[in-house]
Amino acid sequence: MAKAKTIYTCTECGASEPKWQGQCPSCHAWNTLVETIAETTSASRFAPLAETAGLQKLAEVEAAEVPRQPTGVSEFDRVLGGGLVPGGVVLIGGDPGIGKSTLLLQTLCHIGSARKAIYVSGEESPQQIAMRAKRLGLDASPISLLAEINLEKIIGMLQKHKPDIAVIDSIQTVYSEALQSAPGSVAQVRECSAQLTRLAKQAGITVILVGHVTKEGALAGPRVLEHIVDTVLYFEGDQSSSFRLIRAFKNRFGAVNELGVFAMTEKGLREVTNPSALFLSHHSEQVAGSCITVTMEGTRPLLIEIQALVDEAHAPNPKRLCVGLEQNRLAMLLAVLHRHAGVACFDQDVFINAVGGVKISEPAVDLAVLLSITSSLKNKPLDNKLIVFGEVGLAGEVRPVQRGQERLKEAAKLGFTKAIVPKANAPKQRIDGIEVVAVERLEQALNYVKNY
Numbered sequence: 404m405a406k407a408k409t410i411y412t413c414t415e416c417g418a419s420e421p422k423w424q425g426q427c428p429s430c431h432a433w434n435t436l437v438e439t440i441a442e443t444t445s446a447s448r449f450a451p452l453a454e455t456a457g458l459q460k461l462a463e464v465e466a467a468e469v470p471r472q473p474t475g476v477s478e479f480d481r482v483l484g485g486g487l488v489p490g491g492v493v494l495i496g497g498d499p500g501i502g503k504s505t506l507l508l509q510t511l512c513h514i515g516s517a518r519k520a521i522y523v524s525g526e527e528s529p530q531q532i533a534m535r536a537k538r539l540g541l542d543a544s545p546i547s548l549l550a551e552i553n554l555e556k557i558i559g560m561l562q563k564h565k566p567d568i569a570v571i572d573s574i575q576t577v578y579s580e581a582l583q584s585a586p587g588s589v590a591q592v593r594e595c596s597a598q599l600t601r602l603a604k605q606a607g608i609t610v611i612l613v614g615h616v617t618k619e620g621a622l623a624g625p626r627v628l629e630h631i632v633d634t635v636l637y638f639e640g641d642q643s644s645s646f647r648l649i650r651a652f653k654n655r656f657g658a659v660n661e662l663g664v665f666a667m668t669e670k671g672l673r674e675v676t677n678p679s680a681l682f683l684s685h686h687s688e689q690v691a692g693s694c695i696t697v698t699m700e701g702t703r704p705l706l707i708e709i710q711a712l713v714d715e716a717h718a719p720n721p722k723r724l725c726v727g728l729e730q731n732r733l734a735m736l737l738a739v740l741h742r743h744a745g746v747a748c749f750d751q752d753v754f755i756n757a758v759g760g761v762k763i764s765e766p767a768v769d770l771a772v773l774l775s776i777t778s779s780l781k782n783k784p785l786d787n788k789l790i791v792f793g794e795v796g797l798a799g800e801v802r803p804v805q806r807g808q809e810r811l812k813e814a815a816k817l818g819f820t821k822a823i824v825p826k827a828n829a830p831k832q833r834i835d836g837i838e839v840v841a842v843e844r845l846e847q848a849l850n851y852v853k854n855y
Contacts, residue, residue: 411436412589415626440584469656472567472609475513478665478674479506481703482636482649484657487568489607491656492600494574494629495649496614496622497638502647502665503613506638506672507570508536508543515545518567521560525552525576539671552586554579554595558602566608571599573613574628587615589625596631629653640667644760646681647672651701661701679706679817682759689787692779695819696771696792697810698763704806704813706790708758709768711775716752727757728768736795740773743799744845748780767804769795770823773845774852785852786821790814790837793825799845803827811837823848 411420413436418429426433471486480486483493497503504527511520524532529548536543547564551557554577561569571577577595578586585591596612603610612632614622622629629635633655640647649663664678675681683695683706692711697704716722725733733755740746755772757763770793778785792810794802804810807828814822815837822839829841842848 408441409438410441412439412625414589417589417593417625417627437589439588439590440582472514472518474510476506476510476674478663479510479649481701482651482661482663483634484651484654484661487609488633488656489567489609490604491609491634492603492632493609493611493634493636494614494622494632495611495636495638496616498616498640501638501640502667502672503638504572505535505539505667506649506665507572507611507613508532509539509541509671511546511568511570512536512541512543514568515543519547519564520545520568520570521547521549521564521566522570522572523549523551523557524572525550526573541671552576552578554598558598561602561608562606565606568609568611570611571613573615574599575615593625593627593631596628600631646675646759648761658701662703662705678703679813682707682757682761686787689784691782691784692775693787694771694775694778694785695787695790695814696768697790697814698765698767698792699806699810704810705761706814706817707761707763707768709771709775710756710758711772711779712752712754712756713748713776713779714752714754716750721748721750722752722754724753725755727760727762728755728772729764732766732769733772735797736769736773737776739795739797739799739845740776744773744777744849746777746780746849748776751780765804766794767792769793770801770845770848774823774848777849777852788818788820790819790822791824791848793823793828793842793848795845801825801842801844801848811839823851 411423413427413430415432415435416427416430418427420436423436427435469488473486474480495503511522514520529550532548549560574592574596575587578591579594582590582594599610616622634651635653637650637652638647645667647665647667651659651661653659664675665672666675694709695706696709697706723730723733737748753776771791773795774785774791792804794804796802803825807824808830811822811830811834815834820837822837824839824841826841826843829839840851
């Protein structure tokens with residue numbers, strides 16, 4: 404029997420090479436070539452697409468509003484952009500045991516009475532899924548279940564029953580008989596996801612794919628998998644915490660960077676309607692080094708507590724440590740604080756923490772970070788009803804941030820009475836219950852905190 408020919412395929416761009424190389428010649432990524440079996444596929448696999456394709460003018464195409472199917476889970480709908488779209492393909496990834504299968508089972512049970520739903524499991528037996536539904540107290544009677552990993556059988560079943568929603572758990576376990584490689588390989592994942600996406604578009608079925616993640620936290624398989632699907636969601640959370648965050652990193656039918664917050668309980672995932680409470684510490688009295696800021700996660704304003712600890716360094720090189728923020732930006736902000744406000748921390752260890760384990764990427768928290776550092780250095784607590792946001796530039800100016808009005812309204816709704824904001828974000832009309840102090844430079848914000 405002839406030995407199967409092997410090639411090396413890039414997991415980032417999908418390019419193939421006859422021999423292994425350290426760097427992919429196509430996308431120049433390092434250490435991404437993996438050994439796979441050279442597949443021989445027929446030229447007629449995608450022939451039906453050529454029959455339906457036709458040239459037409461863009462102006463003649465009628466733009467129709469995309470209908471939404473609410474899932475019954477408001478936090479999940481928020482991340483999806485309002486609900487599921489017929490013919491849309493959603494890819495959801497996350498660490499093992501984070502709650503992906505639990506969330507999808509709860510979602511199908513919510514919408515199973517109104518929509519025809521099929522759950523395809525390639526990892527668990529029907530008995531295991533039934534036990535989970537019973538443990539969570541879900542009414543799983545409307546859901547149809549199939550334990551199968553053969554792509555051709557799955558597609559045949561979907562074409563026969565024509566459900567509204569189909570969940571494939573997971574895409575790494577599905578294999579096609581047209582390919583010789585093992586399930587989970589680059590070729591299998593790419594082929595199976597492409598065939599399922601093609602079926603979803605033709606039949607109008609909403610397909611939700613569950614994807615594994617690597618030890619680095621990225622979705623396993625070729626990068627082209629994320630390009631094929633319409634929506635990419637990531638389930639995040641610490642195993643030691645009961646809270647789970649779901650983010651949208653790609654969404655052709657809605658906004659990206661949306662955030663949904665859940666709490667894992669013995670009855671499954673429960674929605675958290677006021678996530679700001681998760682990221683605020685409840686001190687019995689005012690403490691130095693704590694400052695409350697407002698950050699935007701998609702369209703949702705979140706109140707987050709920034710904690711700073713400044714201590715005398717006992718080594719020649721003072722430590723700079725950030726949890727939840729970018730460390731290089733901290734070094735830049737400390738230089739601005741010294742140059743434009745005269746507050747030196749070159750002989751101090753500086754530690755910054757965003758409470759609740761949230762990761763902040765926007766620069767709107769710069770002013771809150773600097774005020775918390777100053778508060779800890781001088782051991783002077785800030786007002787626990789004070790809210791601060793604004794980007795700080797290298798010249799010491801406080802720059803405006805987007806959606807400042809929404810941030811202030813969210814702070815006022817949660818009982819904060821004072822706010823230090825950039826001058827350009829000052830509201831034209833007074834917001835009830837909150838006093839707004841508009842500043843143009845870092846020194847003005849520090850003087851206000853010093854004098855009140």
